[in-house]
Amino acid sequence: MTTAAVHQAYRFALDPTRTQRGALAAHCGAARFAFNWGLEQVKASMALCEFERCMFGEVRTAPLRWSLAGLRREWNRDKDRVAPWWAQQSKEAYSSGLAGLVAALQNWRSSRDGKRRGTPVEFPPFRKRGHRDSCRFTTGAIHIDGVRHVTLPRIGRLRTSESTEKLGRKVASGTARILSATLCRGADRWFVSFTCSVERAATRSNGHTDTVGIDLGVHNLAALSGGELVPAPKALSCALRALRRSQRVVARRSRGSRRRQRAQLRVARIHRRVANVRRHHLHVLSTRLAKNPGRLVIEDLNLKGMVRTGRGTVAEPGQRVRARSGQNRLLLDAGFGDFRRLLEYKSVWYGSRLLVADRWFPSSKRCSACGAVRSELARAERVFACAACSFRLDRDLNAARNLDWWAAGHDVAASAVETQNARRGAATIRPHAGEGLEEARTGIVPEPAGLTTGGRDQLGLAYVPC
Ligand SMILES: [Zn+2]
Incomplete structure (x- = not known):
């Protein structure tokens, strides 16, 4: 039987301790901070370009390039000054915030240029605490730990409210590979969602003709x-x-x-x-x-x-x-x-x-x-x-x-x-x-x-x- 790799998400409710709750919130806060910091830079650069265009009829300062690599470089240069506490959270948190910003800006630009269908996308607003808190990990120690635990970078071992056995078995046998883990909060509950590349048997037909x-x-x-x-x-x-x-x-x-x-x-x-x-x-x-x-x-x-x-x-x-x-x-x-x-x-x-x-x-x-x-x-x-x-x-x-x-x-x-x-x-x-x-x-x-x-x-x- 032939198989094909598909992307599939596995989501688990978490059962964190009080300290871990703090760590989860702090990571989401760090992602939000980086997002807002990046947005501020982009906005300032756009305003400066606009000002120069009006004053001199041309743009004299090079506009900020908002690629993920560019923003990350800027962030690393600036982080000691704007966020001296940055080392307390995984660097993935800041990276995740900046990646979110780049995606939002790209959506806005392609929508403005008519390259994106659907409802027009607005220029991204600043993120607020408690509104869709999330943070994504793409590298580092991400694994399924037994049947009731997961491990995330810096945060460590977290207990889950539901069994992780099914995904754990797939990862162990090599039929699934974890690509990233995303933390998010729904009301007072925390969730982790694993994006995986899963080998699925390619089903041509389920055998029914009706x-x-x-x-x-x-x-x-x-x-x-x-x-x-x-x-x-x-x-x-x-x-x-x-x-x-x-x-x-x-x-x-x-x-x-x-x-x-x-x-x-x-x-x-x-x-x-x-x-x-x-x-x-x-x-x-x-x-x-x-x-x-x-x-x-x-x-x-x-x-x-x-x-x-x-x-x-x-x-x-x-x-x-x-x-x-x-x-x-x-x-x-x-x-x-x-x-x-x-x-x-x-x-x-x-x-x-x-x-x-x-x-x-x-x-x-x-x-x-x-x-x-x-x-x-x-x-x-x-x-x-x-x-x-x-x-x-x-x-x-x-x-x-x-x-x-x-x-x-x-x-x-x-x-x-x-x-x-x-x-x-x-x-x-x-x-x-x-x-x-x-x-x-x-x-x-x-x-x-x-x-x-x-x-x-x-x-x-x-x-x-x-
Ligand atoms: Zn009739």
Whole structure:
């Protein structure tokens, strides 16, 4: 069997002693200090160049080159003066801060020059204590120590809250190599994340030939074309009451007080829990889906367009702003973007194929029985009812079945990347409204059985009909 090296992260919660907590915070503080120091240098140099350009019409002082090597050289020259305590932390901490700065500046510059897609990247701001504290180690003594400990440079041996055995075994047998270790803090808990180069068996196919259309939604996390509805954990919605209450407590405490700090910690803990619940559900579902059917079909959701604010302007205030913001919260709570990312890499790992239907495919408005496309479908309509053939089915299941149908005509696209290429010429292969369902189906697509009676779907899981 052939193997391929892939980058994979292993994250462990740490169980540090009181002294170690101090050391972890100090290392993150050192990284932040170096980041802010470097940013100050870059800003000063930019301001000087700008000043000279205005005064003399030319730049006379050489501008600071913000490559990592250049900044490191400057830092080493300056550190005794600006940070006489620098030797107390590993030099990796400062290096990590500067590397973060270089990456941030590069992102900003390529975004400004139009070389980076997506939302424009702002010029990096100074880092604040307690905001995404992190520190990365790339060299030095980094290892897995037995089943419950890890070793990091300068900080030493740290106990973990969960077993490190799996990664330890891989490292010992040579199938995994640790490239770096990153410390980070989530509320009051510390984590270490190892970026590893792991040898994975290259799975060509998981042996299944069936297709499952997956419709993502807010009421159900996913509807599968086989008839299963996977309920959404609604992590944020469940925690909203507790969150509101604890945020109110923070507002009542005086700024800078210990009691306010404690109240803020409670808020952070709730947020951490919400993120954990969401991540857990997405992982469980995506692993199960990547292992089982041969092909997965999802929609290419334009999430950014979907969550646009409904507030409007002062002159033209938006309507139903509150309802809209609640809808947006649900959309973001579901974590669709993450789900697609997980499916993308897991389908490669487990040998299934991920197909992404193009954005304009009317998966919700099309009747999965006769192919007629409705012109309108209100959000509140939970059951799809076809005017042409009087077919009725849960809205999400109908969409999932349509995605399944879409795949039959688009077998050309073997991966998400290929789908994107296919989308450029989508006009020629996009299925049209009313196209006969029977001839489009090639026999790969399983006939959804027992949709109205309840039963077990293709994955062998029980579902309840809508
Ligand atoms: Zn119909």
